[in-house]
Amino acid sequence: MTGAPVLSVRGLAKQFGATKVLNGVDLDVTPGEVTFLIGPSGGGKSTVLRCLNFLETPTAGEIAFDGQRLCHEDGGVFQAARESVLREARSHMPMVFQHFNLFTHRTALENVIEGPVIVQKRPRAEAIEEGRALLKRVGLAERADYYPGQLSGGQKQRVAIARALAMRPKLILFDEPTSALDPELVSEVLDLIRELAEEGRTMIVVSHEMMFAKRLAGRVHFIAGGRIEESGTPQAIFDDPKSDRLKAFIRSILH
Amino acid sequence: MVEFFFVLIPEHFPFLLEGALITLQLSILSMAAAVVIGLGVALIRLAKVPILSKLCAAYVEVWRDVPLIVQLLVIFFTLPNIGIRLPGFWAGVLGLSLNIGAYLSEVFRAAISSIDTGQRDAGLSIGMSRFTVYRRVILPQAMRIALPTLGGYFISLLKDSSLVSFIAVNELLRNGTIIIANTFRSMEVYFMVAIIYFIMSFAAARLVGWVEMKLTPAYLRPAAFDLRRRLRLA
Numbered sequence: 001m002t003g004a005p006v007l008s009v010r011g012l013a014k015q016f017g018a019t020k021v022l023n024g025v026d027l028d029v030t031p032g033e034v035t036f037l038i039g040p041s042g043g044g045k046s047t048v049l050r051c052l053n054f055l056e057t058p059t060a061g062e063i064a065f066d067g068q069r070l071c072h073e074d075g076g077v078f079q080a081a082r083e084s085v086l087r088e089a090r091s092h093m094p095m096v097f098q099h100f101n102l103f104t105h106r107t108a109l110e111n112v113i114e115g116p117v118i119v120q121k122r123p124r125a126e127a128i129e130e131g132r133a134l135l136k137r138v139g140l141a142e143r144a145d146y147y148p149g150q151l152s153g154g155q156k157q158r159v160a161i162a163r164a165l166a167m168r169p170k171l172i173l174f175d176e177p178t179s180a181l182d183p184e185l186v187s188e189v190l191d192l193i194r195e196l197a198e199e200g201r202t203m204i205v206v207s208h209e210m211m212f213a214k215r216l217a218g219r220v221h222f223i224a225g226g227r228i229e230e231s232g233t234p235q236a237i238f239d240d241p242k243s244d245r246l247k248a249f250i251r252s253i254l255h
Numbered sequence: 256m257v258e259f260f261f262v263l264i265p266e267h268f269p270f271l272l273e274g275a276l277i278t279l280q281l282s283i284l285s286m287a288a289a290v291v292i293g294l295g296v297a298l299i300r301l302a303k304v305p306i307l308s309k310l311c312a313a314y315v316e317v318w319r320d321v322p323l324i325v326q327l328l329v330i331f332f333t334l335p336n337i338g339i340r341l342p343g344f345w346a347g348v349l350g351l352s353l354n355i356g357a358y359l360s361e362v363f364r365a366a367i368s369s370i371d372t373g374q375r376d377a378g379l380s381i382g383m384s385r386f387t388v389y390r391r392v393i394l395p396q397a398m399r400i401a402l403p404t405l406g407g408y409f410i411s412l413l414k415d416s417s418l419v420s421f422i423a424v425n426e427l428l429r430n431g432t433i434i435i436a437n438t439f440r441s442m443e444v445y446f447m448v449a450i451i452y453f454i455m456s457f458a459a460a461r462l463v464g465w466v467e468m469k470l471t472p473a474y475l476r477p478a479a480f481d482l483r484r485r486l487r488l489a
Contacts, residue, residue: 055376083384091382101377105396105472115381118391147472167381 006031006170006202007052007093011073012061014044014051014226021047023226024061029171032200036213036234039223040249045206048223049173052204053093054086065089066170091119093171094164098179100156102148108135108159109144112166120167127166134162138192154185158192165196172196174205210253214238222246263443267434271444274430275451281347281416281426286409288352293359298389300360301367311360318357324418326350331422347419347426355412359405366401367393399470406463410456417452427451 009027013020022044029035037045050056052063054070060078063070070089071080080086094115102111109131116127135144138158148156157177164172177193178186190212197203197216207213213220213234220237222230222245230237230246241247296311318326327350334341341349370393378388420429431448435441468476 053380055379087382087384090380094382095376095380097373097376097380099373101371101373103374103377103392105399114391115383118387119382147474149472150474163381173380 003030005029006066007204008062008064009052010062012048012051012063013059014047014056015059021226022051022058025223025226025228027221027228029202029204031170031202033202033218034197034216035204036217036220037204037206037223038208038210038213038220038237038249039229043224044226045223046175049095049175049204049206053090053095053173054080055095066092087119091115091167092169093173094167094169095173095175096157096160096164096177098176100148100153100160100180102156102160102163104148107145107147108140108151108162111148111159112162115163115167131162131166134165135159137165138162139188152185153181154188157181157189161189161192161196170202172201172203174203174207176206176208178207178209208253210238210250222249224249259443263440264447267438267444268447270430270434271427271447271451274425274427275455277344277424277426278413278416278428279455281344281351281419281424282409282413284348285351285355285416286412288348289355289359289408289412290405292352292356294363296356296360297363297367300364315357315360318354323350323354323415324421326354327418327422343419343422343424346422347416347424351412351416351419355408358408362401362404362408363397366397366404369400370396399467402467402470403463406460406467409463410459413456413459414452 005028007027007029009025012022012025012027014022025044025048027035027048037048039045047056051058052065057080058071058078060073062072066089068085068089069081070086071078073079081089102108103114106114109128112131112134113124113127116122116130117124132141132144135141138161140155140158140162143151143155143159148159151159161172161177174193178189181189186209190209193203193205194212194216205213205217215234217234220232220234221228222237222241222243224245230241230243237246238250241250296315299311300308302308327347330341330350331343331346334346374392374396375388378392379385383391416426417428419426420432423429425433427448431444435444438444
C-alpha cells in the first residue's frame with residue numbers, strides 16, 4: 001500500500017453562511033487503500049465526501065486528485081479548478097449514495113451504461129456488454145431490464161455500485177451506503193463492498209457499520225466537529241482510542 | 256331534423272371544417288411556442304439569473320393577471336400604433352402563446368422542483384455537465400410529471416382559441432358566426448360548432464392520455480393499456 005497518493009487533501013474547509021462545517025481536514029488516500037470515515041452525525045463526514053467531488057464547493061483548502069489540482073489557495077484566495085477539470089475528476093471518482101439515487105426513469109442496465117455512453121462517449125454496444133457483465137458481477141444479471149421502482153433497496157444499491165464501477169473509477173466514494181437499507185438487506189451490500197476491497201479497489205467509505213470498518217479498513221479517520229480528531233489503523237482506532245471524544249463515540253456505538 | 260342532416264350540414268360543414276383547421280393550426284403553433292417560452296422562463300427563474308429572472312417573474316405575473324381577450328385586443332389593435340402590424344392569425348399565435356407560456360412556466364417550474372436533488376447529485380457524480388444533467392436526468396422526469404397538466408392546458412387552448420375570432424381570424428367560431436349572419440340559423444350552426452369543438456377536444460384528451468401511457472414505464476401502466484395495445488396488434 002505504498003506509492004503516490006491518488007487523493008491528497010490539505011486544510012479542507014467548508015462554511016455554510018456563518019456555520020463552519022469543516023475546519024481544516026487533511027487526508028491522503030493511496031491506491032488500493034480502503035479508507036473509512038467514522039464519527040457522530042453532523043460531524044462532517046458526508047460533507048468531506050461531497051467536497052471531494054465538488055457536489056459541495058469547499059470554501060478553503062487544497063485537493064489534488066490523480067495528478068490534477070481541483071482547488072488550492074493562491075495568496076490566501078481560494079480557487080477552484082475549471083468546471084471541465086472538476087467534471088473529468090468526478091467521472092473518475094463516482095459516488096455511491098445513501099439513498100441510491102438511481103435514475104428512476106431508466107432501467108438498471110440503462111443506469112449503468114449512462115456514464116460510459118454519455119460522459120465517456122464509449123460505443124454503446126461495448127458499454128452494454130460491459131454493463132451486463134457488471135450487473136452479473138453484482139448478482140443482478142436477470143434484473144437488467146427492471147426499473148429502480150421494481151428493485152429492493154439492496155438491489156438498488158448494488159445497481160448503484162455497478163453504475164460507479166462502470167466509470168472504471170480510480171476511487172469510489174461511498175456515502176453511508178447501507179444506512180437507508182432494511183436490516184436484512186445490509187449484508188448483501190456490505191459483502192459486495194468487501195469483495196471490491198479485496199480486489200484492491202481504492203475507496204473512501206463513510207459508514208456507521210463499525211464491525212465492517214474494523215475488518216475492512218486500511219485506515220480509519222474519526223471526524224467530529226468538522227475536523228479529523230484521530231486517525232489510524234482500525235486496531236488503533238477501535239481498540240486503543242486516544243482522544244476522549246473518540247472514546248465516548250466508541251462507547252456510544254457499542255451501547 | 257331532415258333539413259339539418261341533409262341540407263344544413265352538407266352546405267355549411269365544409270366551411271366550418273376550414274375554420275376548425277385554422278383553430279387546430281392556431282392551437283398547435285401556440286402550444287409549441289408556449290412550451291418553449293414556458294420552459295425557458297422556468298429554467299431562467301430556477302437558475303436565478305440576475306435581472307432576467309426578475310423580468311421573467313414580472314412577465315408571468317402580468318400575463319396571468321390580464322384577461323386573454325384583452326391581451327389579444329391589445330396585440331392586434333395597439334401594436335400597429337408602434338409600427339408592428341401583425342396579420343390576425345399571427346397576432347393570435349403571439350397572444351395565445353404568451354398567455355399559455357406564462358402558465359406553463361409555472362407548471363414546468365413545479366415539475367422540475369419536484370425532482371429529488373439526489374438525481375442531480377447522481378448525474379454530476381458520474382461527470383455529467385449541468386446541461387447534460389438537465390437533458391438526460393431532470394427534464395425527462397419532469398416532463399412526465401408535467402405532461403398531464405400540459406395536456407389539460409392544450410385542451411383549454413383549443414377552446415380558448417375561439418377568442419381569436421374577435422380579432423378577425425377565420426377560425427371555427429368566426430366561420431360559424433359568418434354562416435349565422437347569412438342564414439339566421441343560429442341554433443343549428445352553434446350546435447355544429449359545439450360538436451366540432453367537442454370532437455377536437457375529446458380526441459386531444461385521448462391523445463394526451465395515450466402519450467402519457469407511452470412515457471410511463473411498462474411496469475407502472477395499468478394492465479388495460481397493454482391489453483388494448485396487444486389487441487390492436489393481434
